[in-house]
Amino acid sequence: xxxxxxxxxxxxxxxxxxxxxxxxxxATGYPSLFWYVQYPGxxxxxxxxxxxxxxxxxxxxxxxxxxxxxxxxxxxxxSVQVSDSAVYFCALYKAAGNKLTFGGGTRVLVKP
Amino acid sequence: xxxxxxxxxxxxxxxGQQVTLRCSPKSGHDTVSWYQQALGQGPQFIFQYYExxxxxxGNFPDRFSGHQFPNYSSELNVNALLLGDSALYLCASSLxxxxxxxxxxxxxxxxxxx
Numbered sequence: 293x294x295x296x297x298x299x300x301x302x303x304x305x306x307x308x309x310x311x312x313x314x315x316x317x318x319a320t321g322y323p324s325l326f327w328y329v330q331y332p333g334x335x336x337x338x339x340x341x342x343x344x345x346x347x348x349x350x351x352x353x354x355x356x357x358x359x360x361x362x363x364x365x366x367x368x369x370x371s372v373q374v375s376d377s378a379v380y381f382c383a384l385y386k387a388a389g390n391k392l393t394f395g396g397g398t399r400v401l402v403k404p
Numbered sequence: 405x406x407x408x409x410x411x412x413x414x415x416x417x418x419x420g421q422q423v424t425l426r427c428s429p430k431s432g433h434d435t436v437s438w439y440q441q442a443l444g445q446g447p448q449f450i451f452q453y454y455e456x457x458x459x460x461x462g463n464f465p466d467r468f469s470g471h472q473f474p475n476y477s478s479e480l481n482v483n484a485l486l487l488g489d490s491a492l493y494l495c496a497s498s499l500x501x502x503x504x505x506x507x508x509x510x511x512x513x514x515x516x517x518x
Contacts, residue, residue, distance in 0.1 A: 335494055336509040381446055390460045392507060394446035
């Protein structure tokens with residue numbers, strides 16, 4: 293079946309540091325890939341997405357590239373802010389299953 | 405444009421009781437999916453409703469049931485509550501046939517079972 297594996301957190305960084313969160317997936321065919329963010333006490337917000345190999349999704353300074361050869365979709369941001377403190381979820385979607393499959397989430401804490 | 409709304413925000417129940425959670429989809433959306441997010445974990449797909457019928461179902465027991473109304477809103481019912489049902493329940497709406505079936509999430513209902 294489909295699955296998503298993320299690096300475990302928490303990840304603690306200082307403001308303006310570089311952030312990378314690793315995400316790999318297992319799925320047949322060509323799933324669509326997503327990063328969602330969950331701020332404390334809130335639901336999930338779509339951060340970025342990519343629908344095919346080599347696509348780069350980007351939003352709010354975050355980027356992730358769909359790598360079919362390594363089945364990966366790593367999230368990066370060049371300079372984090374305290375307001376980026378949240379839990380980040382990698383997810384995949386396949387039309388056949390018509391549902392999102394999530395990784396376990398990675399908590400990021402950015403200190404001033 | 406109102407996004408996805410859920411009610412109630414929080415709920416406390418005891419083992420064996422039944423609970424109903426409610427969701428109103430984003431305007432223009434016709435498909436509602438429900439997810440369970442246990443503490444410290446990623447959301448797990450429960451089921452999806454479209455045209456008032458359950459279209460897909462995840463690996464959840466029959467104690468979990470749902471309904472979709474003609475206005476596309478939805479309910480999630482859980483019978484015979486167990487301690488392990490304590491979680492954040494997320495509703496997501498989407499447009500069938502839309503690009504990527506992109507799902508928009510509500511803020512969730514936090515259920516605590518004592």
